[in-house]
Amino acid sequence: MSDWLGRAVSRAEQVSDWLSPQRQASLALLREAQWPTRKTEAWKYTPVHVLADAEFAAAANSELAAAEAIEGLNSIELVFTDGVLQSELSQLPEGLTIVPLADASSETRQWAAEAFSAAKPSKHLFGLVNDVLATAGVIIDVAEGVSIEPVIRIVHRIGKDCEAHNRVLVRIAKNASVTVVEDFSGEEKSFNTGYAEYTLAESASLEHYRFALQTGAALSVGGSHFNLADKAQLNSTLVGFGSELSRLDVDVNHTGEHAFAKLNAIYLLDGNELFDLHSTIEHMVPNGTTEENVRGIVADHSRAVFNGRIHIHRDAQKTLAELNNRNLLMSRDAEINTKPELEIYADDVRCAHGATIAEIDKGALYYLRSRGVSKAQAQIMLSFGFINELVDQMPNQVLAEWLRPQLRQRFANMEVK
Amino acid sequence: MTEQINQAINREYEAGFVSDIESETFEPGLDEDVIRRISTMKNEPEWMLEWRLKAFALWQKMEEPEWAHVHYPEINFQDISYYSAPKSMADKPKSLDEVDPELLATYDKLGIPLLEQQMLAGVAVDAVFDSVSVVTTFREKLAESGVIFCPISEAIQEYPELVKKYLGSVVPQRDNYYAALNCAVFTDGSFVYIPKGVRCPMELSTYFRINEMNTGQFERTLIIADEGSHVSYLEGCTAPQRDENQLHAAVVELVALDNAEIKYSTVQNWYPGDENGKGGIYNFVTKRAVCHTSAKVSWTQVETGSAVTWKYPSCILRGDNSIGEFYSVALTRGMQQADTGTKMIHMGKNTKSTIISKGISAGRSNNSYRGLVRMGPRADGARNFTQCDSLLIGGQCGAHTFPYVESKNPSAIVEHEATTSKVSDDQMFLCQQRGLDPEKAVSMIVNGFCKEVFKELPMEFAVEAGKLLEISLEGSVG
Numbered sequence: 001m002s003d004w005l006g007r008a009v010s011r012a013e014q015v016s017d018w019l020s021p022q023r024q025a026s027l028a029l030l031r032e033a034q035w036p037t038r039k040t041e042a043w044k045y046t047p048v049h050v051l052a053d054a055e056f057a058a059a060a061n062s063e064l065a066a067a068e069a070i071e072g073l074n075s076i077e078l079v080f081t082d083g084v085l086q087s088e089l090s091q092l093p094e095g096l097t098i099v100p101l102a103d104a105s106s107e108t109r110q111w112a113a114e115a116f117s118a119a120k121p122s123k124h125l126f127g128l129v130n131d132v133l134a135t136a137g138v139i140i141d142v143a144e145g146v147s148i149e150p151v152i153r154i155v156h157r158i159g160k161d162c163e164a165h166n167r168v169l170v171r172i173a174k175n176a177s178v179t180v181v182e183d184f185s186g187e188e189k190s191f192n193t194g195y196a197e198y199t200l201a202e203s204a205s206l207e208h209y210r211f212a213l214q215t216g217a218a219l220s221v222g223g224s225h226f227n228l229a230d231k232a233q234l235n236s237t238l239v240g241f242g243s244e245l246s247r248l249d250v251d252v253n254h255t256g257e258h259a260f261a262k263l264n265a266i267y268l269l270d271g272n273e274l275f276d277l278h279s280t281i282e283h284m285v286p287n288g289t290t291e292e293n294v295r296g297i298v299a300d301h302s303r304a305v306f307n308g309r310i311h312i313h314r315d316a317q318k319t320l321a322e323l324n325n326r327n328l329l330m331s332r333d334a335e336i337n338t339k340p341e342l343e344i345y346a347d348d349v350r351c352a353h354g355a356t357i358a359e360i361d362k363g364a365l366y367y368l369r370s371r372g373v374s375k376a377q378a379q380i381m382l383s384f385g386f387i388n389e390l391v392d393q394m395p396n397q398v399l400a401e402w403l404r405p406q407l408r409q410r411f412a413n414m415e416v417k
Numbered sequence: 418m419t420e421q422i423n424q425a426i427n428r429e430y431e432a433g434f435v436s437d438i439e440s441e442t443f444e445p446g447l448d449e450d451v452i453r454r455i456s457t458m459k460n461e462p463e464w465m466l467e468w469r470l471k472a473f474a475l476w477q478k479m480e481e482p483e484w485a486h487v488h489y490p491e492i493n494f495q496d497i498s499y500y501s502a503p504k505s506m507a508d509k510p511k512s513l514d515e516v517d518p519e520l521l522a523t524y525d526k527l528g529i530p531l532l533e534q535q536m537l538a539g540v541a542v543d544a545v546f547d548s549v550s551v552v553t554t555f556r557e558k559l560a561e562s563g564v565i566f567c568p569i570s571e572a573i574q575e576y577p578e579l580v581k582k583y584l585g586s587v588v589p590q591r592d593n594y595y596a597a598l599n600c601a602v603f604t605d606g607s608f609v610y611i612p613k614g615v616r617c618p619m620e621l622s623t624y625f626r627i628n629e630m631n632t633g634q635f636e637r638t639l640i641i642a643d644e645g646s647h648v649s650y651l652e653g654c655t656a657p658q659r660d661e662n663q664l665h666a667a668v669v670e671l672v673a674l675d676n677a678e679i680k681y682s683t684v685q686n687w688y689p690g691d692e693n694g695k696g697g698i699y700n701f702v703t704k705r706a707v708c709h710t711s712a713k714v715s716w717t718q719v720e721t722g723s724a725v726t727w728k729y730p731s732c733i734l735r736g737d738n739s740i741g742e743f744y745s746v747a748l749t750r751g752m753q754q755a756d757t758g759t760k761m762i763h764m765g766k767n768t769k770s771t772i773i774s775k776g777i778s779a780g781r782s783n784n785s786y787r788g789l790v791r792m793g794p795r796a797d798g799a800r801n802f803t804q805c806d807s808l809l810i811g812g813q814c815g816a817h818t819f820p821y822v823e824s825k826n827p828s829a830i831v832e833h834e835a836t837t838s839k840v841s842d843d844q845m846f847l848c849q850q851r852g853l854d855p856e857k858a859v860s861m862i863v864n865g866f867c868k869e870v871f872k873e874l875p876m877e878f879a880v881e882a883g884k885l886l887e888i889s890l891e892g893s894v895g
Contacts, residue, residue: 041484314812315812329824329827329829331827332794332825332826334827335823335825336822336823337821337822337824339819339820339821339822340818340833340835342817342818342837343817344807344816345814345815346809346812347810347814347839349837349839350837350838351837352834352835352836353818353833354835355822355831355833357824357829357830357831358827358830358831359828
């Protein structure tokens, strides 16, 4: 156990609220937990020593610039600064309930306590940390048959030298639909764990975005986890920029038949950044479908880690699952480690995965240069095109428009070698 | 339909008989004394003993690996006998006429005739029975072209310079748990040296047989292909049918010097245990090759036996322009577990590797592909292509893929793809509609699935491998 984890455990022992019974189980696991080393499979390529003896201030309510609204986006903004909810919650559309974790009514507490750690597996070390320390967060409930028009945007800002733990619990009832954006940014030295759990009832539909855009010295570990009931639909887009330590775990559990999950992920890394994405798709019942597309561009001295696991349980017949991971390696000093895994215990399934790593196609580069495009410009065009295919697939075009200039900026900054 | 296929899988293990041969076998147990005794039995020089003892010291500090997707009860290394040899081998027979007829009969029964005149033209055999090499055929003929093909125990005495230089150079003593154990207690195996520029005039092959109860087989093979040479090597193995598990922990080292080419083929048919998982061989093998400039190493394996397989034939592509290939068919049925694959470590420029892996799981077995492709920072222009296909027969088995892909060089290209499918009702219907019985149909579909790998095998082996799969699947349809 590291110094930091030791302190986290002793702080957790002081936490007392209505979730305490749920937190106890995680605390017990955490006390037994081993600090990840290179031999820990889930952390093989991602060192966490920067965190081992780091010290941060607890939620300090630091003075941070207000989060910018996204132009043209019809949204309900939930802004957390150092883990504390700053937004007023008023005039919510009918059928939508949003309450801060601490203010949950007894009725909400009942289902939320059950949903707590139901979608997120206990294997995630920092998920356990979040279990025991996240006193801040929000509970979102969408009533049966309701379609929520505005996008719920949860913005996380963490101040310099601060540590924050945030938990989001979302329940989407039968035939309901909603769009949720989890937005993380900032580059100051800080540490946060942000975990979100989504429970989709029968025929519920979720459009999900996670923008893990923290860079620089920000240390960030988090996850988005989904339980899909019969015929539930998930369309998720993840975008990662990478920082000194940036790790994202995504778990999709097909607990009901005929559920559909589409997962698109993009990572763009530069400088000394590290981004680690672990995704696990659990097909527990028959007739599920998963499409996962992950693309990355890795430049300068940065490192990308991708581990995509598809697990077809015994009897999960007629499952269709596909995973594709494509990477562009832009520099001699950058590094990509990818591991697409299949674990299959049912015979009547169609499963495939693929992974590629290469540089920008020389032929394409030559074609553009022969038409007078500078090398730098040509590289931006080609790498942007590589990523843009997935950006185009984002169902919300306002968000896509907001994202594109940020991506373009990032390509422009990437050092061309 | 699935039931039909399942029935086809239950068949007898044909090589499961025991030969009644008087043996000299060590008491079970492992300590320094045992290692000293092995070394004395083999008449080894002092340096060899020291090398073994160093490995033993390392092994004692190591832990058994647990990362593989296999489960088996803990092995008690003190319950194993580390040396067993037919008594008749005590005074080394000088020619085939002096070899115990029962021994020869054993190989005859297995279809490995050791009498040279009966041999398929062009294959030299080294037959290893428990801990000793019984006979090596065609040695004189090979010596004419300068090729050395002999038991490694002889090579240690007769070619100490070569052995000293290369033994442990590819798989060092501390490499892994089972390799370290092998370094300490290995008893026999084959040694091959192909001189500069020589194309080995015939196929070389080693046939391993475990006979004695409660013994482990720890063989060690070292093949050195000097600059510009070429050799094709085959390996086969069987063991009697017993209720107890037996351990087989081998190490194979291949050295392909500049422009050399080694083709290494294995048909592994150790006793797989019965359908309820009782008995069978634990096959924990370390196989690795080093390829120097423009050298080529090709591993081809057909794995149908063993209760538990843990095996990753690998290539270290050290020299520029070197090539590594891995073709594998792994069939598991009953309660068999296989965790097998390869590592391609690209270090030199323009190195190339191809991985074709076909896994077939039936019954209640689990079949995993585990591989690593690493592009080092100096591997400019390196290229890898990996294809792993799994075929599932029945709803109780598992097929898994764990590929690690690491790249540190932008000009290197890595491609990995994996698919999973089953013998579909449509395919079966088509075949049966044309008058094939279900068994033939499955066998045909499986053979088609494996064709890419079989075509890499030397002709005699390809026939054997095809037959082996056919027998393995016999009764799997019904």
